[in-house]
Amino acid sequence: MRPSRRHPLLVPVLLCALALLAAGPTAAKGDAGDPGGLSAEVVRLFEKASATTQRYEAGRRKAEVQRAHAQRLERLLARERRNVAVLHGDLGRMAREQYRSGGGLSYTAQLLLADSPDELMRGQRAVWQADLAVNNAVTKSHRAEARLTADEAKAAKAWQALKRRNVRLAEMKQGIERRLEKAQSTLQGQADASVAAGACRGAVRLDQPETGSTAAWVAPLETYKLSAGFGTGGEHWASRHTGQDFAVDIGTPVRSVGKGRVVKVSCGGPFGIEAVVRHAGGYYTQYAHLATVAVDQGERVTTGQWIGQSGTSGNSTGPHLHFEVRLTPYHGSGVDPVRWLAERGARL
Incomplete structure (x- = not known):
């Protein structure tokens, strides 16, 4: 009796069907039709977006502190500029006073013109004091100018660093939000397909972080x-x-x-x-x-x-x-x- 050849693929088809039934309703994680990997990615992106937002907000608060600090620096710098202007004015006044009082005369000329040794000593002492005052004023002016330049550079550097950091954080946050939006759209598309088919894809297992809460009852969402x-x-x-x-x-x-x-x-x-x-x-x-x-x-x-x-x-x-x-x-x-x-x- 000749064997029947009407259903040559019946056994392989039955084996495949049994394998699918044994697998249950939940698809393998990472499968293109299973939202498991995508669901976990959405949760990860939520966490990353939250962490980046917190860093961005911390940077914003730091920027406010830096802004207040910079405003204080600006007030100090304005005062230093006024001080430098006063010092420059003092130097000009001293120079004019020395010129009028003959402070530029040589020691020999002063000796010849003096009526007595006491007058010579008094004149010499006045010249030394004037020279010392001028030298002190010059030194003070140079120090003030150097401090002013350093403070201006410090303020500018702090602002630039803060600005660059916030720009990087903003770009990072926008990138995460774009990825999250795309993942959410795909996830919802899979949900709509399940609803249209009237069949669930199976449980998506998510790695839930430890909360440490001992409450018997909680709200259905952490933030809402x-x-x-x-x-x-x-x-x-x-x-x-x-x-x-x-x-x-x-x-x-x-x-x-x-x-x-x-x-x-x-x-x-x-x-x-x-x-x-x-x-x-x-x-x-x-x-x-x-x-x-x-x-x-x-x-x-x-x-x-x-x-x-x-x-x-x-x-x-x-x-x-x-x-x-x-x-x-x-x-x-x-x-x-x-x-x-x-x-x-x-x-x-």
């Missing part, structure tokens, strides 16, 4: 600006706003407000990419419009643990985190998240 609040009206939702919005950039790490278990990870619908966490006491928190999720459904999380990155997926008008506190895991059972967190010691 509050925007639309709970219960407010608006044209972008059906009746009343059901949560608290936090205006932040795409890729900002979002953290769980307390310990609990992830009961839902979704990448479709009006909330875009979202995660829901169940906490002790039967309360649920929702984190919506994300760019990525960093946890899997069923996973336990700790207070402050990064569970995703903010974005603008789903029905969103701009980058922000939509945060809700609910009595159930479902929409429509929300309570005021600001008051709820404040009752637990986490004031926004």
Whole structure:
């Protein structure tokens, strides 16, 4: 009996399918379709931008101090210039006085013209004193001029160094911001593709820094600006706003407000990419419009643990985190998240 040749590629195809199934929903880190490496890069760029901004601000504060110092130097320099002018005037006055008093006469002429030894001594003493005063004035003038020149050079050098440093920092900051903007755009593009497909790419694992916080409850973001609040009206939702919005950039790490278990990870619908966490006491928190999720459904999380990155997926008008506190895991059972967190010691 002749063997069948109708499906010569069936075995390799099945093996490939089994390999893909075994790999699970999370793609390998660094893969072109996986935002893992990109997500970490966004976080790194946030950190670099923050560090550079701090250095830039420190430089700006130093510039203010240097400006005040330079203004003091300018006042001192103006006074030194006036002193030099006075010294020059004194020298001119002394020269004219010597000329009128005969200070330029030779010792022999003074000896011949003197009526007595006492008069000769007095005249000689006056000449010596005048010469000493002139010499002292000349020395003082030269020192003042040298100090003036040195102070002017010092002030100019300090200003130039500070200016060059701030220019370098500004260029560095702009470069980081350009890279961050490009990475954020790519990250959000991947998020939009996930929402359109209605399928999550899998958890993106991020290396979270040690915070050292012992608080039981925290805000969902470390730094933020509050925007639309709970219960407010608006044209972008059906009746009343059901949560608290936090205006932040795409890729900002979002953290769980307390310990609990992830009961839902979704990448479709009006909330875009979202995660829901169940906490002790039967309360649920929702984190919506994300760019990525960093946890899997069923996973336990700790207070402050990064569970995703903010974005603008789903029905969103701009980058922000939509945060809700609910009595159930479902929409429509929300309570005021600001008051709820404040009752637990986490004031926004």
